[in-house]
Amino acid sequence: MSGASADTGQKGGPAPDDEYQGQISSIQQIFAEYDHNGSGKVRVERIPDLIVNLGRDLQVGREVARQLSGSGAVELTTFEEVVQTLKRVEESQDREPDGETTTPLTLLKRLNAYKKQCESNGECAVPVVAEVEEPPTDDVASKADAVDHAEHNQEVCAICLEGLDDCSFSYPCGQGHRLHYPCMLHFLGSILAIPLSDDSPGPLLKQQAREMGTGFKAVAMLETAMQNLQAETRRRLCCPLCRCDWPEEHEISLDSIMVQLRSCRIKMLAKHVGKLEKAVHSVRASYDKRAEIARHRMGYGLAVLDRNLHTASSYLSHRETACGTVLRIFEFLEARHVTSVSACCTAAARHCWVECKLRAPHVKAATVRSATHHIWPQTTRSLLIDPSLRSAVQKGTSGMDVVSFSKWLASAASLLEVNIHAASWEKLDPGAGYLAQSLPIQHLQILDLSHNGLTDAGAHNLAAALTRKRPVRLEVLTLELNYITEVGFASLLSLGKDTGSRIRSWGFRHNQLGDASCKLLAKALDPEAIGAPNRLNVWDLRTNKIGLEGCKALVPVIGYMEVARLGCNPLGDAGGEQLANGLGRSLRILDLRQAELGEAATLALGRKLRDAATLQELLLSGNNIGPAGAQALAEGWAWISSLRHVDLSGNMSIGREGVDLLTDEMPFWQQGPFRLALASIGCEDEGAKKLAAVLRKNPRKGRGWTIELQNNPISSLLKLEISRLLEEDCRPEDIYSARRK
Known part of the structure; x- marks a missing residue:
């Protein structure tokens, strides 16, 4: 003393x-x-x-x-x-006192000093006395003492004064003081955001510090801000416990500090994944799989969600296969709908939803109302409206839906593809005025308005809208199953006349074009007149009542087409002969199914087939081809090495004689792979036997050949034998089992 x-x-x-x-x-x-x-x-x-x-x-x-x-x-x-x-x-x-800054360390020192002074003066708090019937046993008392001891000696964070775990960060002060990972990020961000004494901003802006979060991006932001620290900011970055200065670069490098921060983040994510796996396991264990419960869930889902709005497979452009936990969660949740994906975690929800609307690049909906009310238009790349996807609780489209959808479509500036099928658009929007005004033509490449009842007025409005910005960027135009005549067709042909036009595919199946439209086509897109034969790539003119006059008009241009589909038109023998005169080297697919062709037309086609040297598909099913016509065609396609598919099915006049003539020409066919459709041609067992004999004499194994013989009066054994001669994987026991039957 x-x-x-x-x-x-x-x-x-x-x-x-x-x-x-x-x-x-x-x-x-x-x-x-x-x-x-x-x-x-x-x-x-x-x-x-x-x-x-x-x-x-x-x-x-x-x-x-x-x-x-x-x-x-x-x-x-x-x-x-x-x-x-x-x-x-x-x-x-x-x-x-003046000059001293309040820190968690000084607060702890004051609390400890006050506690010691009270204990030394006998001024302890009045204990709460509880009535206990029996004293605790030694085992219980020892456990309680151990818990109290652990809680009393647990290390706490210098910022939040909460207990530390294995995800804590060791402050580079040399004293072993530790902080929680989020507390460390918040501490560094708040210090770096303080302006300097000359009122100049700190390394970080206050807005950046508030919004940087706790992820890897936050660590990268702090690393960038701490590359060149001012002396004043470095003094502020002292340890919150011992007030030691932030180390110099030669003492502890910034890279090593950031590596420690990132490792703390990885540990935190690992803990979260572990908790998520436990939660999924718990839910899986208690999941009710009874049939009545499943029906209730399905009914509730149909009533609340538009199940066909958007699928997870189309939304997720990339799925990390190395992350097995995510895949198991997706499989368990049956994440076919984006709502299930966004429910997986907060990050997915932020990525999927904007202002209560789905950020969907590829949309598949049953009605335009679904797209308008649920889809964020600015991120949409492709749109498919298909009423066949409609559930039982969904209603059709109304006039108000057309108006709201037009506004939505006008704001979808990034759309590349628009497909509206079977929506009866002409009834709701006569002349397609709203649709034409709202089309986002800046980047639009594919436009498909099939089965909507569009008329010539709608075709004219669409053509005017698509030519507002030149050159036209559209590449595919499909207007199948409508009511367009030669008047509306003429308006649409103006799209192909423009210099720099990119339209390569024109689909007009099942309209009312007629022979006059073929004349307009030949005049508007004549390669010799406009000097651009590549604008005739793909043309689908099936079911348009095209006859002999239309075929005559198409002779100068059909040779420049890559795909010419003229089936389901009354061409006749005369029309077929005219088309045969126009075949050219550009043709890849020639579709003349159900065109009322007979022997005369097929004889002419057989003579001219060698002119189509790059032909890949020849489709002639459902006509009136006889044995002589089949032989002429076989002689013609023997010269085309690029041919891959010939369809002669549905020509009952070929019969056994025609099959014999075809087999006589078969040794000269050197194509591969090659598919020959001979279904429903009246071939019998004798013809099949000769076909098998030719294949045994001229093997085609390993060349990818397929011969289809469905709906012919041929035994199963012969069909299987022909398959065995073409396919290497056909087993002999299959033939024996067929013979026993």
């Missing part, structure tokens, strides 16, 4: 204990004046006056009285309680 007295005397003041005892004696003398009837207690309402007499402020006295009153339930209090409360109030109002 003498040493302690000497030390305090050198500092120029009495010892803290002597000063404290003197204060207690003076308080006792003043307290005697306010003693209530010698009971050793004082009334609570007189405590402010008592505190003022002690030389304290009136506000302090009122605060002491407030704390001791217990919301008015206490009227008298003891001397010791007044002293203890006064001490607590004064300590809570003490200010820090």
Whole structure:
């Protein structure tokens, strides 16, 4: 004690204990004046006056009285309680000395000092005494002591004062002080966002610090901001516990610090994945698979969600196959709908939804109402409206839906593909005026408005809309199953006349074009006149009542087409002969199915086939081809090495004689792979036997040949034998089993 007295005397003041005892004696003398009837207690309402007499402020006295009153339930209090409360109030109002900054470390030091002083003076808190019937056993007591000991000795974060885990970050101060990973990011971000003394901004903007989050992007942002630190900012980055300076680059490199931050983030993600796996396992264990529950879930889903709005497979352009946990979650959730995908985690929900609308690049919906109400238009790349996807609870399209959809479509500036099928658009929007005005033509490449009842007015409006911006970027135009005549067809042909036009595919199946439209086509897109034969790539003119005059008009241009589909038109032998005169080297697919062709037309085609040297598909099913015509065709396609598919099915006049003539020409066919369709041609067993004999003599194994003989009076054994001669994987036991049958 003498040493302690000497030390305090050198500092120029009495010892803290002597000063404290003197204060207690003076308080006792003043307290005697306010003693209530010698009971050793004082009334609570007189405590402010008592505190003022002690030389304290009136506000302090009122605060002491407030704390001791217990919301008015206490009227008298003891001397010791007044002293203890006064001490607590004064300590809570003490200010820090000048130049000292309040940190979690100084707060902890104050709390520990106050606790030790109370313990040394015997001023411990009054314990809560609980009535216990039996004392705890030694085992229970030891466990409780172990838990208390663990909680008492657990290391806490210097920022939030919560317990630390294995995902904590070691501050580079050299003292081993640790912080939570999110607390460290928040601490660094807030320090870096403080402006400098010359009012210049810090390395980070305040907006960046508030929105940087806790992911890897936040770590990268901090790393960039800390590349070249000012001396003032470096001083602020001292340890929140020991106030040690931020290390220099030669002491601890910034890269090593950022590596530690990223490893903390990886540990946090691993813990979250573990929790997610446990949750999925728990849900899987309690999942109710009863049939009635499944029906209830399905009915509820149909009533709430448009199940056909958008699929997860079309939304997710890339799925990381290495992440098995994500795949298991998707399979368990049956994530065929994006709603299920967005429910997996918050990040997926942020990525999938914008302003309560789905950010979907590829949309497949049953009605335009679904796309309007549920899809964010700015990110849509392709749109398919197909009423066949409609569920039982969905209604059709109305006039108001057309207006709202037109506004939605006008804002979808990134659309590349628009497909609206069987929506009866002409009834809701006569002349397709709303649709034409709202079409996003900046990037549109594919436009398919099939089965909508469009008329010539609609075709004219669409042509005017697509030519607003030149050159026309459209590549595929499909208007099948409508009511377009040569008038509307003439308006649309203007799209192909423009210099730089990119339209390569024209689809007009099942309209009312007639022979006059063929004349317009030949005149508008004549390669010799416009010097651009590549604008005749793909043409589908099936079911348009095209006859002999139309065939005559198409003779100059059909040779420049790559795909010519003229089936389901009454061409006749005369029309077929005319088309045969126009075959050229550009033709890849010639479709003349159900075109009323007979022997004369096929004889002419057989003679001219060698002119189509690059032909790949010859489709002639459903005509009146006889044996002589089949032989002429076989002689003609023997010269075309690129041929891959010939369809003669449905020509019952070919019969056995025609099959014999075809087999005579078969050794000269050197194509491969090659598919020959001979279904429903009247071939019998004798013809099949000769076909098998030719294949045995001229093997075609390993060359990808297929001969189709369905709906012919041929035994199963012969069909299987022909398959065996063409396919290497046909087993002998299959033939034996067929023979037993």
